[in-house]
Amino acid sequence: MNYTLHILKKIRGHLNPELYLKPIFLLKGNEKHDPLVNNLTDGVIYSLDQVKLVIPVMEQIYLKVADLSFTRSLSFEAQMIDKILNMMYSRDKKELEPIPYFNSGIGYSFPEASINFGYMDEWQVLDILDIAEKEGLFASEYLDRIYLCNNCSGGFLSYREVCPHCASTNASSEDLIHHFPCAFIGPISDFKNEIDNQLNCPKCNKMLRHIGVDYDKPSIIYTCGKCNSKFQDISVRAKCMMCTKDAEVQYLIPRDVKMYRMTKKGETSAQTGYISTSKDIEEFIGTVKLETFKTMIKYEIERLKQTDYNSNIAGIYLKNAGELYSMIGASSQRALLRDLVEIVRRNIRSSDLITFQNVNIVLVSLNEIPTKVADNILKEIINIISRLIKQNFKNFDVDIRYSVHQLNTRLSHELQIQQVTKDFVD
Ligand SMILES: [Zn+2]
Ligand SMILES: [Zn+2]
Ligand SMILES: [Zn+2]
Structure with missing residues (x-):
């Protein structure tokens, strides 16, 4: 370098x-x-x-x-x-x-x-x-596509033809000859002599004349210099120059470039700072994946069409979470999100679901209760979370908001989930 x-x-x-x-x-x-x-x-x-x-x-x-x-x-x-x-x-x-x-x-x-x-x-x-x-x-x-070592994911590979029996690279090839008059097929070396370039059939002893007329070369035959076996189909292996693993090419890892x-x-x-991938927040205990949450809301809307219950969807928005996260570091951040989920969990029914839309927005479903009650629950949750953050991060003034929507049977679940988050952006 x-x-x-x-x-x-x-x-x-x-x-x-x-x-x-x-x-x-x-x-x-x-x-x-x-x-x-x-x-x-x-x-x-x-x-x-x-x-x-x-x-x-x-x-x-x-x-x-x-x-x-x-x-x-x-x-x-x-x-x-x-x-x-x-x-x-x-x-x-x-x-x-x-x-x-x-x-x-x-x-x-x-x-x-x-x-x-x-x-x-x-x-x-x-x-x-x-x-x-x-x-x-x-x-x-x-x-493009590249192939990587299946042991170390390295990309510096040396491709070689190897013996299919013992994997040695020490194989040599020669033409196979088919003698038409007697139908004998064998490697060209069996037809050669030590004196001149003339080819003679080892079976019928006739002299070979013209390729295509009395004989042809239908394919190639390999001889392994290590195990002496003869074969027609040679294998290809890729030796990784980083970890030295010699893998059959069909087992390499293909990757798109x-x-x-x-x-x-x-x-x-x-601009806002990229805090987490979906995977980072998908695995918090007590939450479900965003996709699962969406599906459940969809079913709930279908169910509401048959009954006269009232169900709700709510969002909690930590507006300046980015600032806080940059202050406290990744492990405290995880701990905070865990506490947050636990607070929400304690205040809702076990059948209600929690998910992270992203690291700033938590979505909650509150089924079979009046919207006014749901609103009070959220207010209480927000109070507890604010207090928790104030106690733990003394100099930080958290800006936390929430919004509650009654599920509407005439609108799609996607749209209604979007509306909850739109409240915060506007
Ligand atoms: Zn390797
Ligand atoms: Zn061999
Ligand atoms: Zn012959």
Whole structure:
């Protein structure tokens, strides 16, 4: 690794945004041909007198950085996604393109993402970008497919033909000859002699004349130099140059290489700070997945059509949660969310459901009670949560809101769930 790249990795690979977002200019940069250096620096100057020329570029970057808010993410994956979004947003870059790169552990480098990883774990970039796409932060376009080692996920593989019996690469091939007059088939070496180039049939002893007339070469036969077996179909294996595992090619891990384009949601997430992936909050005890919640609301609406019960859906919104999360760090954040779920759980029926819309919004179903009662329950929940946050985080003034909607049998469940969250955004 060259020195420039080494320094660049130290800065861009850092976790502190004060560092990794810094404008970087190359002085007499001649390493621009390296795609990582090229993509992760902000320009080149040829003498120190030119520093003033790049001031507008720096100003532009700092202006964009001022739009960003920095929060602590709940998981490593969310933290990486947040970094990628911030890097791209501050450089006004919409596309994250894979670049074929021999220094990459998977053969392709996604500069803003890959700079955070070492050679051996660069494959994680693919997982992280997959998550970001699932979360709607990126839209993708298929570009290529790569194959990774099924042991270490490395991408530096050496493909070789091997003996299907003993897996040795020491196999040699020769033509198979079919002698028409006597119908004998055998390897060409059986037809050769040590004196001249003439071929003679080992079965009928006739001299072979013209290919296509009295004989032909129907295929190839292999002989293994290790186990001496003869075979016609050779196997292909890929030896991983990172962990040395030699795997049959059908067991390699295929991965799609895509081009990613930042969506509006991605841009917004850069601005607000990306705290968690859906997976990070899906697993809280006492909650259900958002998809399950939606389905249950759909069934409840169907059920309400047959009865004259009243059911409700409510949302709790921690407006400035991002600020709080960035103060307290990931583990306290998890603990806080757990407490929050527990408070809600204690105040609703066991048949009611809780889900996280995202890390700021909790959705709750309150079935078979009047909306007024549901509203009082929520008021009480909000009071307890506010008190909890005040007690635990002394200097933090939490902005917490809620909204309760009576389920309407004439509207779709999707729309009604959206309405709850819309209350908060407006
Ligand atoms: Zn490997
Ligand atoms: Zn063999
Ligand atoms: Zn013959």
